[in-house]
Amino acid sequence: MVDTATSMMDSLSKSIEDSPAPIYARVKQAICQKINSGEWQADQRVPSESEMVKALSVSRMTVNRALRELTDEGILVRQQGVGTFVAQKKAHSALFEVHNIADEIAARGHTHKAQLIEITRAKANMEEAMNLGVRTNHSIFRATILHFENELPIQIEERVVNASLAPDYDKQDFQLNTAYDYLMKVAPMTEGEHLVEAVIASPYECELLGINASEPCLQIKRRTWSKDKLVTTARLLSPGSRFQLFGHFGR
Incomplete structure (x- = not known):
């Protein structure tokens, strides 16, 4: 043989x-x-x-x-x-576009799961107010969601949402519908920006992602608008060994 x-x-x-x-x-x-x-x-x-x-x-x-x-x-x-x-194929996300993470995972033939870690309604502090273009003490939502691909934790999503533009954000079932789904319905995105950095996760974040403290992570800080209103800011953190960004340039 x-x-x-x-x-x-x-x-x-x-x-x-x-x-x-x-x-x-x-x-x-x-x-x-x-x-x-x-x-x-x-x-x-x-x-x-x-x-x-x-x-x-x-x-x-x-x-x-x-x-x-x-x-x-x-x-x-x-x-x-x-x-x-x-090597195992890394999950990837579009560099120049904003997509639903559940759709990206499904497109790879894999299963998405979301775990809501925390969600609260609060008054915006100085930094949050500046990032959302609102006054301090403006009503906001703060949420942390852990995303899985085939039961493997792939991304921590920390999001701050302008509550006046998405009033029912804290009532959503994020296992059935992602934050992207809801926000696109109530305040469709017309513009966005993001900053990509390589970072080391905190001990708590390492625990959530199931990674060693020394593993580099990919961090995306993103803001999105609906017309002239800033709807949300997000910090997305993924292990470098499980995630990559992909972009296509035209001629």
């Missing part, structure tokens, strides 16, 4: 295209094709450098560069002393 590594290498060698591109780039492309087609599954161990060098008749430097770049790009994961594996 042909072992798995040999079978994988036979298939890979047949996928390397004959083109003017450098050989390392063609090896990379062939590996990506195997992963994107689903032939090589997430968490599956890929053949070693030595196996690739022998089967593909290329130099170790060529294979090392291909694997190194694929690892840097998050397509492969290399575990010291264990081997190289196909």
Whole structure:
């Protein structure tokens, strides 16, 4: 019986295209094709450098560069002393648009769940008033929601909402309908802005997300308007290992 590594290498060698591109780039492309087609599954161990060098008749430097770049790009994961594996695909969100996180997760064929951590009605403090363009003591909602993808915590959503524009925000069932759903009904978004940063989560946030204290996180601070009214500000925090942003530029 042909072992798995040999079978994988036979298939890979047949996928390397004959083109003017450098050989390392063609090896990379062939590996990506195997992963994107689903032939090589997430968490599956890929053949070693030595196996690739022998089967593909290329130099170790060529294979090392291909694997190194694929690892840097998050397509492969290399575990010291264990081997190289196909990485889990990261969740991604649009960089230049605002989408419903539940829809993004569903589009990946996964299941979304939301857990309401806290929601209160309060009077805006100085910072909240400035961010929402209202007076201090204006009525607002503060909410924290934890989003899951296939039972894995993927994002903490901290949101401040102008209560005069979304008066029933605290009455929503966020498991059935996200904040995005409700806000788009009562105050449709016409404009938005966001700031993206790499940050380290607080101990409490690490506990909610189930991550180590040293893991970098992706933070998005966002404000959205409906016509000339600021409706909400939000802070979205996701583990860097589980989330990425994607943007498409036109010509």
